[in-house]
Amino acid sequence: xxxxxxxxxxxxxxxxxxxxxxxxxxxxxxxxxxxxxxxxxxxxxxxxxxxxxxxxxxxxxxxxxxxxxxxxxxxxxxxxxxxxxxxxxxxxxxxxxxxxxxxxxxxxxxxxxxxxxxxxxxxxxxxxxxxxxxxxxxxxxxxxxxxxxxxxxxxxxxxxxxxxxxxxxxxxxxxxxxxxxxxxxxxxxxxxxxxxxxxxxxxxxxxxxxxxxxxxxxxxxxxxxxxxxxxxxxxxxxxxxxxxxxxxxxxxxxxxxxxxxxxxxxxxxxxxxxxxxxxxxxxxxxxxxxxxxxxxxxxxxxxxxxxxxxxxxxx
Numbered sequence: 001x002x003x004x005x006x007x008x009x010x011x012x013x014x015x016x017x018x019x020x021x022x023x024x025x026x027x028x029x030x031x032x033x034x035x036x037x038x039x040x041x042x043x044x045x046x047x048x049x050x051x052x053x054x055x056x057x058x059x060x061x062x063x064x065x066x067x068x069x070x071x072x073x074x075x076x077x078x079x080x081x082x083x084x085x086x087x088x089x090x091x092x093x094x095x096x097x098x099x100x101x102x103x104x105x106x107x108x109x110x111x112x113x114x115x116x117x118x119x120x121x122x123x124x125x126x127x128x129x130x131x132x133x134x135x136x137x138x139x140x141x142x143x144x145x146x147x148x149x150x151x152x153x154x155x156x157x158x159x160x161x162x163x164x165x166x167x168x169x170x171x172x173x174x175x176x177x178x179x180x181x182x183x184x185x186x187x188x189x190x191x192x193x194x195x196x197x198x199x200x201x202x203x204x205x206x207x208x209x210x211x212x213x214x215x216x217x218x219x220x221x222x223x224x225x226x227x228x229x230x231x232x233x234x235x236x237x238x239x240x241x242x243x244x245x246x247x248x249x250x251x252x253x254x255x256x257x258x259x260x261x262x263x264x265x266x267x268x269x270x271x272x273x274x275x276x277x278x279x280x281x282x283x284x285x286x287x288x289x290x291x292x293x294x295x296x297x298x299x300x301x302x303x304x305x306x307x308x309x310x311x312x313x314x315x
Contacts, residue, residue, distance in 0.1 A: 007041070017039070090115060105127055116135065228243075228254045277289035
C-alpha cells in the first residue's frame, strides 16, 4: 500500500485538499485499494478552512515520516514561510525518498522549504510571476498544467491538481487502473502536463467550433494512418485553422494530441493483452515495433517491454 499524506494548515483550501483525497483516499467498487490517505498538521486538532468551517486533524508532522507521497494542497498566504519544524519535516521526507507534491499555491510551500531550487515547477497562472520573483532559483513554467520531476511534482490551479494526481496514479499503477479511477470521477482519463492552463486565451473569439466530434472520430480510428491533413479535411477546415483550434481549446497542436492518444492506446494494450509489439503498434497507428519503441521511449522514458512487465494485468 502506498501511503499518501496531505499537510494541512490553518485556512486550508478545501478543494485542493479534496483533489488529493478523492483520487488517493476513496475506495472504489471493483478496484483493489493501492493507496492509504491521511491528513496531518503541524499542530493536531481543529484546522480552520477557507470554506468557513474547521476540520479535526488527528495526526502531527510525524505522519510525514511514514509517507510515500506528501501532498501540500495549497499555501495561503503565499508569503508566509513555513515554520522551521515544517521545513525540516518536508526536507527529511524528501531526503528519505518520499515523493513531494504540490497543488496550486502549494508550490510556494515547497519553494519556501527549498525543494524547488534548480527545478522546473508550476503554480496557478495568476501566481506564477510572484513565484518566479520571490524564488529566482525556481524555473517557473506558467503555462503548463503540471510538472512531474520524479521525486517532486507541482500542479497549476486546483483543477489541474486532479490531473496531476491522476497522472501520478497512472505512473504508479498503470493506465488501466488510472482510467478506472478517472471514470468513477467522471474525469478525462489523462491530460498531458504540457497542456496550457486555461488562463485568458489570447484570441477567445477564434474558438469558433467544438473539437469534440472530431476527437471522437479520431479516437475510433487510431489504427488508420491518419495525418493532420486528414483531420483538417474531416473537420472541413484548413490545417492552419485546425492547428489554431487545437491550440485554443486543448493547448497543444493536432499532431501532438494525436501522438498522445496513440501512446495512451498502446499503454492500455500493453497492460491488457499479450499482443506482439508489432501488432500493438499497428493497432494504434504507429506502424511498427521500432516506431513504437522510439515514440514510447521519448514520451515515457521507458520501453514498451519494460512497461508491459511493470503493469501487465494478470491473464
